[in-house]
Structures are given as C-alpha cells and as structure tokens.
Amino acid sequence: MADEQVGATRSLASKIEWLIQNRWPAGSRPPRNNVDVAAAISEATGEELSSTTIWKLRTGRSDNPQLKTLKALSTFFGVPIGYFGDDEEGDETADQIAASSLVGKSGLNREALRALVEMSDGGRQLVADFIISAARLERGRSKPGG
Structure with missing residues (x-):
C-alpha cells in the first residue's frame, strides 16, 4: 500500500x-x-x-x-x-x-522472510528503507512524465 x-x-x-x-x-x-x-x-x-x-x-x-x-x-x-x-x-x-x-511471489519466499526475522533491527530497517525507496522510484516511473 x-x-x-x-x-x-x-x-x-x-x-x-x-x-x-x-x-x-x-x-x-x-x-x-x-x-x-x-x-x-x-x-x-x-x-x-x-x-x-x-x-x-x-x-x-x-x-x-x-x-x-x-x-x-x-x-x-x-x-x-x-x-x-x-x-x-x-x-x-x-x-x-x-x-x-x-510469500512465493517475485522471489520473496519463506527463506527470505526467515532471514529478515533473523537480521538485527538495523538490518531490517535498512531493508525497509530500501523497499520504500524502490517503491517510490517505481511509482515515479509509472506516472506520465516520470
């Protein structure tokens, strides 16, 4: 979302x-x-x-x-x-x-989720920041003139 x-x-x-x-x-x-x-x-x-x-x-x-x-x-x-x-x-x-x-779509599977759970708080935050940045970038590309 x-x-x-x-x-x-x-x-x-x-x-x-x-x-x-x-x-x-x-x-x-x-x-x-x-x-x-x-x-x-x-x-x-x-x-x-x-x-x-x-x-x-x-x-x-x-x-x-x-x-x-x-x-x-x-x-x-x-x-x-x-x-x-x-x-x-x-x-x-x-x-x-x-x-x-x-889960199961686009390479995000149970193994990836387990790895995420096992990461430190800082590591999880880094992944979360990356996901949000990637989503913003994709939304910008999908907009006309983006």
Missing part, C-alpha cells in the same frame, strides 16, 4: 482495488472491467452484485456498503471481514494480508 497512507486509515476504495489487483483468484480470468468483477463475485458467492456497486466502491463514491456486500467480497477474496474496517485494526489486517500475499 502506498506509503503516503502510513499513519492514515486507507480508504475502502483503495482496499478493494488492491484486492482486485492482487488477490484475484488463481485460475480465474482477470477482470477487464467492473462487469467482470461483479459477475465473478456474484457467481462465486451467490450474492448478486451489480457493476455499478463495484464501480462506486472502487472509485470511493460509496464507502458504506451493505454488510452482505462486504461478506461477498470477503468470501470471494478470502480475507476476513475486518479487512474492510476503517480503523487501525482494519489497516493491520490489510498489512498482514499484503505481506502473506507476497
């Missing part, structure tokens, strides 16, 4: 967008649009969601969905419903899910 949001609660829209981009079920065709997202969630959970609902949630035009909508999202993406909370606990849950999603 973006480091600009550290210390501030992440929006529901950013959490849902992160799930769509990073926790889409393996083996399922990636969604091309909100119609695809709504159809996949509805089919998998039995809870009828409209593409308009998905659009409103993804864009932040709606930040207070019905409980049944949150349950459907939670079930589909395999996250606890607390993930969607707008408090520190929700953000901690989101951080844990993001961390667990990295």
